[in-house]
Amino acid sequence: MRCAPNPNGPWHVGHARMPAVIGTYRERYDGWFCVRFDDTDPETKRPDMEAYDAILEDLDYLGFEPDEIYRASDRLETYYEHARELIEMGGAYTCSCSGEEFSELKNAGKPCPHRDKDVETVLEEFEDMIDGEYSSGEMVLRVKTDIEHKNPALRDWVAFRMIDTPHPRAEASEYRCWPMLDFQSGVDDHLLGMTHIIRGIDLQDSAKRQQFVYDYFDWEYPEVVHWGHVQLDDYDVKVSTSTISALIEDGELDGWDDPRAPTLKSLRRRGIRGEAIVDSMVELGTSTSDVDLAMSSIYSNNRDLIDEETDRRFFVREGTEVPLTESPPAEANPPLHPNHEDRGVREIPSGDAVLLEADDIPAAENRVWLKGLGCFEHTDDSLAYTGDDIDVVREGDVDVIHWVPAAESVPVRLRTMDGDVSGRAEPGVAALEADELVQFERVGFARIDHHESDGGEERTVAYYTHP
RNA sequence: GCUCCGAUAGUGUAGUCCGGCCAAUCAUAUUGCCCUCUCACGGCAAUGACCAGGGUUCGAAUCCCUGUCGGAGCACCA
Known part of the structure; x- marks a missing residue:
């Protein structure tokens, strides 16, 4: 199993759910779990260099040590390799339509003119993408799915796009051609041997999208479970990294460990054991509807842990x-x-x-x-x-x-x-x-x-x- | 507009696949009592739920339909 965070800040309480559940399952079923930073957007989801370690610290606080740690930004060559293979199988094509143009065609169920390019041209244009010959927005690589699929969300989705902004990690700063989550994550989940995937309902369509790639490669898709969002009672602040980050920026909160912030650093500073959070998260189960986690549940679990020794x-x-x-x-x-x-x-x-x-x-x-x-x-x-x-x-x-x-x-x-x-x-x-x-x-x-x-x-x- | 998904007490959860043992489990919460030189811990008890309406059936929380409410996707974000 894997926990695939976007390194955009320290974790809030909701983030504890994934490691809590898969860490518990690892122990229960003698499993394996890794952390894989899905940091493939240096621009709109620009990674925060401090977040990589902050997240690992939060994980340690919860009481888990991952069996392995990966960064997607270290694995670009692997994704390129798989893209080339996919192109050779006729499963992907380079496309220079603007977003709006393609969207219109897609919604009408019509293919764009680039869909039937021959493999050689696609291969050449993809190499040019890798070499940074295009700038942002000029060219993408699309997976050929089913342009008439009844669910418009699945039609010929983007696998790679150009990003002019260099990645903040020095090791990855030269790359300009970046995979989208569905391609990167889909390929990695297979390569890294995932048997089970848990993810949010916002990614409900991911498995269906990635299934097309899996079909081309003749891979078997892992078991997947979707769960809803977690909200906490007792907090005025929304459980959202960007919201918390903005409040800190504005000086409304003193930092990630401000007692009013619904973050793991805050709970830690208050003296709540990571184990209490994990216990409460596991009790939430994995239902697909949104859930409200009562802080009193965490408190109750924590009292069990600390009362006798305090x-x-x-x-x-x-x-x-x-x-x-x-x-x-x-x-x-x-x-x-x-x-x-x-x-x-x-x-x-x-x-x-x-x-x-x-x-x-x-x-x-x-x-x-x-x-x-x-x-x-x-x-x-x-x-x-x-x-x-x-x-x-x-x-x-x-x-x-x-x-x-x-x-x-x-x-x-x-x-x-x-x-x-x-x-x-x-x-x-x-x-x-x-x-x-x-x-x-x-x-x-x-x-x-x-x-x-x-x-x-x-x-x-x-x-x-x-x- | 198109496409998915969900709905059990304040909160979370079991039961739903394979209808009867469910006048519905457990935890937490709240209240009361007991214990106690804490309003902690521990013990006991009470409170409190199958979204609505149809249908199938001897029998429905469980199967079917419709509706309502809620969530998600249709991004060159993750």
Whole structure:
């Protein structure tokens, strides 16, 4: 099987579907899969030189290593060879009709005057195409199919055309005569031994087009499955490389890993495992209709992977300072993980005042349990310690909330899909290493991205993963 | 205009080929309860779907027709 990306940018989430499915099938059926960059249009689908590696990185993030990597732009001579053979069999002809002219004839089911040229002339003109004797638009090589075929999409399609713009890869920059996807991909799929092809519904007619070439060569066409497009809920940004690219260009997004971008780099930075994405993609199946992938499905799969190993911490968003009175304990020691007491406890000093989230501040005279610290009653704009008897919580009339000390907490900027959130976290967070995952209790999971200096004070930047 | 394809709960999916075991599977979501010093994890329960109309048949989610809705191609893009 193959994954045949157009290297025009890093991958968005939808791109994960192909490697997820074929990578899973490879493991399940002891198969083989390659990545083949179908980079045969140096102009309108001009390859982005950085995208080749970016895509391979994304693939690695998902947890797959291709058995082989090809670039179509390295294989032009192979395509030329096959074109020559096809011409000799009378299966293709050079054509100098303009696009409009040919389109009219085609729609009327009429052949163009070039269709009956003799093989020698076609061969000569094709060599001239290869030698760059024509410029863009002057000459194409068409596959002779059935000019009266009831589906106009299949009639004498273009196999090679001239492109004046040099290919960005130095190795391919001298070529001017480029194959179209249906020819290139059709030939490669056979040559590289594909047994199964999965592709989008936009390529529904490809197999039918390529079948004509396969018939000329007497090849057997691989099994083919078409699937629809994937859209994601929870995102304002369309899942489209060009859309995302434009938003980055305009400064609407900070980059391919902006948490608001539906890209693999973004999910990775948020601390979502590639495996969770793969699991969700495989669950989507391969139906031909368009599907909506619920982000909650990815989140659920990710929680399965990270919950047990992720330590807990406190983080208070936009905290309100409340003084503590009546001598509460000086330090709280909640466990790093409730299901794994052996990992130890955190050391959180309480100090004279704590920060709480506005919604958590109890009404006057009401009690609240500061997790790890004890029970407090809201009196006179402060929280008065009333004891450490956990039974008040068990009885159900006191809520347990998270908190941080006003003095010894550390500033955190949490980057989320809905923008940045400022707050403060318990002291231990400053010592966490980049890339570590935490669960901010009652807030959600987050990935520590880096620590930065903000006017003399150290600040931690984290990316929100999911609830 | 021509040519393809599709339609099962909020989302995804099983079942459709070879009609009965489907008053429809599983996951996720939502809600409630239990567990819990988290609104995490875990356990239990509830909610919720065969696009519409005809036809064939003893019997249709499954076969046929029509319609509706949605998607795709008809590029010298991939």
